[in-house]
Amino acid sequence: xxxxxxxxxxxxxxxxxxxxxxxxxxxxxxxxxxRYGRITAVEDVNLEVYAGEVLxxxxxxxxxxxxxxxxxxxxxxxxxxxxxxxxxxxxxxNLFTLDRFARRxxxxxxxxxxxxxxxxxxxxxxxxxxxVAERLLMTGVRxxxxxxxxxxxxxxxxxxxxxxxxxxxxxxxGGMQQRVQLAKAIALRPRILLLDEPTTGLDVSVQAAVLxxxxxxxRDLRLAMILVSHxxxxxxxxxxxVMVMRGGSVVETGLTDQVLDDPQHAYTQQLVHAKL
Numbered sequence: 001x002x003x004x005x006x007x008x009x010x011x012x013x014x015x016x017x018x019x020x021x022x023x024x025x026x027x028x029x030x031x032x033x034x035r036y037g038r039i040t041a042v043e044d045v046n047l048e049v050y051a052g053e054v055l056x057x058x059x060x061x062x063x064x065x066x067x068x069x070x071x072x073x074x075x076x077x078x079x080x081x082x083x084x085x086x087x088x089x090x091x092x093x094n095l096f097t098l099d100r101f102a103r104r105x106x107x108x109x110x111x112x113x114x115x116x117x118x119x120x121x122x123x124x125x126x127x128x129x130x131x132v133a134e135r136l137l138m139t140g141v142r143x144x145x146x147x148x149x150x151x152x153x154x155x156x157x158x159x160x161x162x163x164x165x166x167x168x169x170x171x172x173x174g175g176m177q178q179r180v181q182l183a184k185a186i187a188l189r190p191r192i193l194l195l196d197e198p199t200t201g202l203d204v205s206v207q208a209a210v211l212x213x214x215x216x217x218x219r220d221l222r223l224a225m226i227l228v229s230h231x232x233x234x235x236x237x238x239x240x241x242v243m244v245m246r247g248g249s250v251v252e253t254g255l256t257d258q259v260l261d262d263p264q265h266a267y268t269q270q271l272v273h274a275k276l
Contacts, residue, residue: 024086026051026224027072027192032081034067034248041067042078043248049192052222056239056256058229058271064248065228066116069194072226073113074103085110085191108138112185116197118177121184124170128155128180131169135187150187157220158182159213175206179213186217193217193225199234211237232272236260244268 025048032045042064049055057065070076072083074095083095087110090098095106107113115121122131132154133147141147155165160179169177178198185193198214199207211234217223218238229235235242235256242259244252244267252265263269 025049026086027226028082028084029072030082032068032071032078032083034064034071034076034078034081040248042071045081045245045248045250047226047243047250049224049226051224052218053240054218054225054227054238056227056229056235056242057245058232058235058242059245060230060271062247063245065245066196067248068245069113069196069226069228072192073111073194074107087191105138108135109188110191112188112190112193114178114181114185114193114195114198116200118169118174118181121181122169122177125168127166127168128160128172128183129165131180132184132187135184139188151183154183154187155180157186157217159209159216173206175202175210178202178210182213182217186221186223189221191224193223195225195227195229197229198227199229199231207234214238232260244271 027047027049029045029047032042033040034042045064045068047055047068057068059065067076071078071081077096081096084090084092085095085106087106090106095103098106113121123134126134129148129151132151136147136150152162152165155162158179160176160183164172164176169180172180181198195214199210202210214225215238218225225238227235227238239256241254242256243250244259244265246267252259252263252268259268260272263272
């Protein structure tokens, strides 16, 4: 059952409760810390995401945004931290403690990832439909008709033109490549969709079309999303809540309109004013 909650005061710790949410978070990460040698990329980051909501993460380059996504996608392990998803098989289990085969399974079956650079998420010489169908192989599906049908449905949901589903991504535009990534990411109806600067480098009109697609997916599939972007316009368009990062740490969190219209931290004020 959904619960109506009034907006609460912002803080630098756990994220605020959104106005409409379930009682239990779909995703919960606590005290995420990641170091590369002497460099601390992420330090003591806490976040929660509820079913059907979009959390935006903003900050300048090097603030730790993308590192957080890689940790949540189980591509990397932290130096410290606890990560739980609402999965019956792994109830109350810190996913970072799983062996690499189990982590790979969780990521493949329950987490969708869309990279800023499509080359990281796609096989450029495979067909677009083949890229999407590859996602199903982890489930043991081998029947061509089933693979083809799911690929078609996922590409259609991402508003990709189906007359080009057998074209390889290498011959497609940047916007079309992002749609193939989206289709691949949602093929298994993941619990959470992670988006790393999905509109960066796209023309304004293409960016608007991709944002419309994301809004439609969030509405139709009730997908929970974590969206990393340096573009505050993108965050305002999609995110219910926003988390501001600087130097690997969270400096401000809250409802998107609250944070962007009335920023409290000096760094957030700088980000907002720089976009005015």
